[in-house]
Amino acid sequence: AQSVTQLGSHVSVSEGALVLLRCNYSSSVPPYLFWYVQYPNQGLQLLLKYTTGATLVKGINGFEAEFKKSETSFHLTKPSAHMSDAAEYFCAVSGPSGAGSYQLTFGKGTKLSVIP
């Protein structure tokens, strides 16, 4: 069965500081991994995804994530936080029908606050 654990339901960073949002997954098949962002009163937007190949993936708005199989992790980072990054972030893993399946298992989300 697939599962996603996001460590920390709330994370606060100062503007200009490093953003690190943690995601660990469990998957019975080779995973595809995703990060989505949700701004207040809006739907989710796909930030980035890992399918195969390069383990460091770059997404929109300066975010990137690294797939580490040995650690079953897919942490999201951004070198310098901007006020506009304040939102809720969701990590997701595809499956269990297999990588690339429409069935996504989402984490509970991490709300990012950026302090001026």
Next chain:
Amino acid sequence: DAGVIQSPRHEVTEMGQEVTLRCKPISGHNSLFWYRQTMMRGLELLIYFNNNVPIDDSGMPEDRFSAKMPNASFSTLKIQPSEPRDSAVYFCASSFETGSLPQHFGDGTRLSIL
């Protein structure tokens, strides 16, 4: 181009009433998803359509919930009768690849059942 359009944005109704949520996917997209988001359970897939056909409705909570997609540009999610525990934000999402992940989400319908 317009994104996924959901209506209404907010719905407040009394227990026992019928509720209909509407979704217009992005033109040309052939996959449509309905999700429910709550604090307790997070994001849950309710149903997945491909080419207007329901492919997976295993996430539909019970018979009170039904979804239809009469054509490629319109889908509804109906709850009858509604209960307070149905209160949630309901999202519609679409994508242009069969079996692919949801790419574009609407802004959701915030449903409150009193």
